Amino acid sequence: MTRKDIIHKKFSRAFRGYDPAEVDAFLDEIVREMEILEQARSLAETRAELLEKQLKKHAQEG
Numbered sequence: 001m002t003r004k005d006i007i008h009k010k011f012s013r014a015f016r017g018y019d020p021a022e023v024d025a026f027l028d029e030i031v032r033e034m035e036i037l038e039q040a041r042s043l044a045e046t047r048a049e050l051l052e053k054q055l056k057k058h059a060q061e062g
Contacts, residue, residue, distance in 0.1 A: 003031045003034050006027050006031050006034070007027070009027065
């Protein structure tokens, strides 16, 4: 599931259903959290790549 999937998700209306504005606000919150998690994952991947390069460099020197 992607942020776009969440943003574009449509719910059918039903009598006595959920408040659409409340659902939209909750989905917006989920999208924001996903963005934060994606940024953290990207940063962790970049850091892991850097550490692997450093480790290989030290292994070649030693």
